[in-house]
Amino acid sequence: MARPFRIVVITVLGFILSTLVDLAFDTESRLGLDTLFKIRGPQTIPDQVVIVAMDEASETRLGVSQDLTRWREFHAKLLDQLHRQGARLIVFDLQFIAANPSVDPALANAMRAAGKVLINECVQKFRRGVEDFYGREECSDRNKMPAITREGKPATSLSEQLVVMRKLSPTPAIAQAALDSAPFYLVNDSENASIRESWTFYDALAEAPSLPVLAWFYYQPASSDNPVNQPLSAWLTEQRRACANASKLDKPTKQLICQGDSRYLNYYGPPRTLRMESYADVYEGKVGDLQGKVVFVGRANRQFSPGKSDFFQTPYSDSRTGKMAGVEIMATQFGNLLEDRFIESPAPGWIVASVYGLLIAIVLVRFVGWPGVAISLALALAYAGSTIYLFSQRHWWLPVAGPLLIQLPLSWLLSLAWSRYDLVRERGRMLAFVRRVFPQWVGMLPAAPGQWTEGANGAAAGTERDVSGLCLATDIEGYTTIAAQHSPREMWALLNTYYQVLGHPVVSHDGVIADVTGDAMMAVWFDAPAASQRSAACLAALEMATAVASFNLSSSLTPLATRIGLHEGELTLGSLDAGTSSHYRAIGDTVNIAARIQGVNKYLGTRILASQSIATDLDDIVSRPVGSFRVVGRAEPVKLVEIVGLKQGSDGQPNAVHGLFTDGLAAFQQGLWTEAARLFQAALDLDTNDGPSCFYLQKALAYREMPPLEWDGIVVLDSK
CATH class of the missing domain: 1.25.40 (Serine Threonine Protein Phosphatase 5, Tetratricopeptide repeat)
Incomplete structure (x- = not known):
């Protein structure tokens, strides 16, 4: 009975904890799905999709800055260029809400002449009536009239659960000239939410289709099912409402119209992966090869600018790639429709997680202790490899964060706890047997595993040791002046966070923090080959410099400019007794020289200096000699090099x-x-x-x- 019970407990507890953590922190999307995208990497992009980017270069050349209303006077000529080149469909990710009588007639004529222009309709979302307003671009900024009104002035506020969505149509002159129009709503980027799925239909807006879906239907060859006397957007809404009787539709069309209102996007890569042409280049006729293409026109800056609006987090977003423009997300959804390449789940996630947890539990209960841990780890790695393969080849998304990061460790913990419990029980039975049969031996046995009698303990080992190692010394530039500007409590809070940031690279590269005093930290590397110690210390120093720079940007107090010095040689490591307490320290001339080397940074205006031998034969580190110095308190000169960075691509030149x-x-x-x-x-x-x-x-x-x-x-x- 014990084994089945334990299997059930491990399976159920692992699944429940994984589910609760996912509900609280959205781990499967934030960690699982995003990680799968990054591991898979960029994909082949659809050749039919082209983005015309209203970018920084176009802003400068056309003199329009970031004001979207000033672009409208150029759209007519842009449409003429695209029409002459034979673009199959032109989709504007822009809302033409406010009328502009000076340019609207020309733009409307160009739209009619092209006969293939789709435009975006504004979608606004309100929570609690008028608070927490969401929308995109001028749709948000210029149309903040209340979604609902209340008579009088009631004392109570509207419910947090009250959510209203509405659609604002384009100005009539533009709407009548366009082929059709539909909304495309994205969560406001101020929420910093990552866009992983996108609507196909807006049921909250009377079952209106989204603009990429509308574009896909216009792109498909005409069939007998398509309407001839009404816009496709209206026909799609009718089909959505009549899904129960939509037997005449072919299977792919019926699935798109009737199954769910959103799909998980299959991103082709980071921002600017899809083909993107500058608006000004297309406007001036400098871009060719647009025959038969579906062209999406919208704001899409080529250089990442955090302050710009209408940019969104995606699974590929990081500090290097930046966010993705809304028009790129629209084009991505259209590309997924074109290739039928959305991210899909082949089975409900709870079923997959339950089966996975059951297999892990069976292995851990069948193979007790570390053998079970090893086998379950191999099983988990095989599962992880399968999820990566299925995601890359079939676009299938299986749960990965919960099973690997929560269920597996929790299963290990429960299994090892039960193993310990069984061991203690067995030891208790043995002790009871000895007490009964061999009472004279009781004093020599442990009461619990690892707990021996005093007579069995060996002599204490020495507390110090001599090693050949490498020392890293840090110091805060101008610390005395900084400390004078803040209270002791403020400095304590600042330094407490600072040393956590400073210490993490040391620990992650197998170093040991030997001392922290005031504004200085000392770290050492030993018991490893010299080349490994040098590489680890240099990598740690570079990561420390980067981490401190990020820390200074995020801190509201005075920046802490950190200097780093590296030196290798003989060290004595041990515990120094002071009164009733002991302190672990690194002692020796190597420590003193490392501290002196970091001080040379003050003269050279550098951040990381090392003795010349440390940079020898480190092919992945960029360094340069900076001369020989005779530092204070040392007669022998020290040849120093500056540790500049890592060799990446052209950095090696x-x-x-x-x-x-x-x-x-x-x-x-x-x-x-x-x-x-x-x-x-x-x-x-x-x-x-x-x-x-x-x-x-x-x-x-x-x-x-x-x-x-x-x-x-x-x-x-x-x-x-």
Whole structure:
């Protein structure tokens, strides 16, 4: 009875917790679906889809800035260009709500001449009457009349559950000239919600079809089912309302019209993956190959600008790609319709999660302890591989975040807890047997696993050890001044978060934080090959610099500019006793030199400096020599390099500024002050912020006027 009971408990508890977490945090979409997209990567884009982007270049060339109303005077010529080139269909992701008598007649004539223009209808969403207003572009900004009205001034506010949606049609002159119109609503980007699915029909708007669906029906060859005496949008609404009697429709059409009101989008890649042409280029006739294409016209800036409106999070969005324009999402949905490539779930997620949890539970109960953990891990990896394969090849979305991140660890925990329980019970039975049969041995047995009598304990090991390792030292620039500007409580809160940000890269790259004092942190690497220690420390230093920069941007207090120094050598690691407490420390000259090296950053205007040996043979790290220095308290000079970054693509090519600086440094070390000054100045002409070039230029100019009595190429620093 024990095994079936445990299998049921592990399965049920894992499924319930996974479901609750998903309901609270939407883990399957935020982690599961988004991760599957990123693993799969970009897909082949449909050749029929073209986006005409109202981008930054067009704003400048046409002189329209970001005001959408000023673009309308150019749309007529754009339509003429697209019509002459044989575009199959032209879809405007714009709302022509406000009339503009000076340009509307010309635009209407161009629409009639083309005979294939679809336009967007504004959709507004209200919650609690007039509060929490949502919409897109001028649809939102210029039409905020209340969705409902109340008589008098009642003291109570409207219910939070009261949600109203309405549609605003284009101005009559434009609406009558267009082939047809339909809405396309997206969640307002101020909510920072990720767009994973899109409506096919708006049941809250009298079963109106969405604009991509309408475009797809116009794109299909005409059939006997299509209307001849009314717009397709009206016909689609009628078919949606009469789904129960829609036996005359073919199967794909009936599925699209009658099954559900939204589909999960199958994104082709990050923003700007679909073919995108600049509005100004098309307007000026510089773009060809538009014969038979479906052209979507709308705002789609080519450069990511967080402040711009009508941009939305997608599964591919990150700090590098930015958000996706609404017109790209519209074109993506049309492409999915064209290729029948939406993301689908082959079975309800709860069924898949239940079967998965049952298999894991059976394995863990059948193979007790670590063997069961290993087998279940292999089973989980096989499931993960299957979900990735099915997503890439069949566009099937199986639950992955809940099964792998919640059900599996919880199943392990329950299984190991039961194993521990069984072990304790067995140990108890053994102890009871010994007490009864061999009472003289009771004092030598453990009361619980791992808990032995005092006589069985061995002597305590030594508390210190000598190692050959690498030390990383950090310091906050201008910390004394910063601390004087804030209260102790503010500094405590600031530093508490700062050291969490600073320490994470160390731990993630297998380093040990040996000391944190005031504004300084010391980390060490040891017990690993020298090359591995060097690579890990450099990667940690680069990630620390990036993490601190992000931390400073998000902090409302004074930025903490951090300097980092790296040095390798002999260390003593151990616990130092002070009174009744002990402190773990790294001791030795290596620690002192690392601290001195980080101080050299102050002179060179750099962030990460290391002794020359550390950057040797690190092919994935970009570094440059910055000279030899005799630091305070040390007679032997130290050759230093600046750790610049990671080699990625073109980063591996020689840097012009670094090349000029290297030549200047060689001349400086030979005492050729004039030539050195010329080369450092040339480097600064290319990059005025290059700190090492600025430092050595000042030195070269000073030495040219008053050369040192004895020169060995070593810079002497007389302070920390």
